[in-house]
Amino acid sequence: AERGAKYPCPVCGQACSAHDFQEKTWRHWNFFQHHCYIHASVPRVKCQEHGVKRVEVPWARKGSAFTLLFEQAALALVWEMSVNAAARIIEITDKRLWRIVEHYVGKAVSPFNLSDIKPVGLDEAASKRGHNYATVFIDTEKRQEPVVFATPGKGKQPLKQFSAFLEAHEGDPANIREAVCDMSPAFLSGVAEELPNAQVTVDRFHIVQTFTKALDEVRKQESRIKPLPKHLRWGVL
Incomplete structure (x- = not known):
């Protein structure tokens, strides 16, 4: 930058003189299968x-050690695999990738307005081998993007977490009129306990x-009492 150049304050946008410069590095998407880094002296x-x-740079979000393009590619992979x-x-640790995922998921979820949600469906699913479960809540009136909330675990605890999630997004557990579950x-x-005004509907599958x-x-x-015809099981079912 030219000597005496001014830069916008990241809070108010006011043009200010540089106090000092700091060397920063960001991991970029690979170049010919080799790690690629961007180095810059940031005012x-x-x-x-x-x-x-510190002034914000256009190629990375605040506080991230990765470029926006790297994070975009990482999220595209997470959409398709674990x-x-x-x-x-x-080639990064899963903890660092989880931080990227949690940032963008949180950003997407924060504007949710659940004030008008009335019927919900909930079910548990095995998230991986062993007794590891996740409980998913959906808005049964929505055909597109019906998933409202998902959390590890099963039983009562996910319902308590869902109730808190509703309240955090302008919803009210007392407004839920129907809960479809097993x-x-x-x-x-x-x-x-958590949805006091909800009538329970047991879904057809269960x-x-x-x-x-x-x-x-x-x-x-x-x-056990008398022999039955062969293949009767499938006929009866």
Whole structure:
């Protein structure tokens, strides 16, 4: 920069003189499979109102050690695979990649307005091998982008977290009129405690599953009393 050049204060935008310069480095997307870095001498300005502040650069977000293009590529990989797998491809630790993901997810979620949400559906799913579960909440009135909230775990705790999430985004747990879920005692008691005005609707899949299991148990009991025709199981089901 030219001697005596002025730079905008990152808080108010006022043109200020440089206080000093700091050397900064950002990881950029690979160049011919080799790590690529951007090095720059970034000015710090001395604002009369806000004190000494470092100027923001256009190629990276504030506080990040990666360029915007690197983060964009990283998020594109995370969309298609696990964070661990994506981190191995771009050769950074999974913790650093999680920080990128959490920043942009938080930025996308922060403007949510859930004041008009009334029916919700919730279910648990195995997130990986072993007893690791995630509970997902959807707005059953939305056909596009219905997912409202997701959190690790199952049972009552996710419902408590969902209730807090509603309140943090202009919603009210008392406004929820219907909760569609399975017949898990933890879900049912959690709905009663956290969504006091919600009527529970058991979804069709779990109703069919319950009848199927009961029917098969009766068939097994009858087969112990007398022989049944071959392949009867599939015919009965």
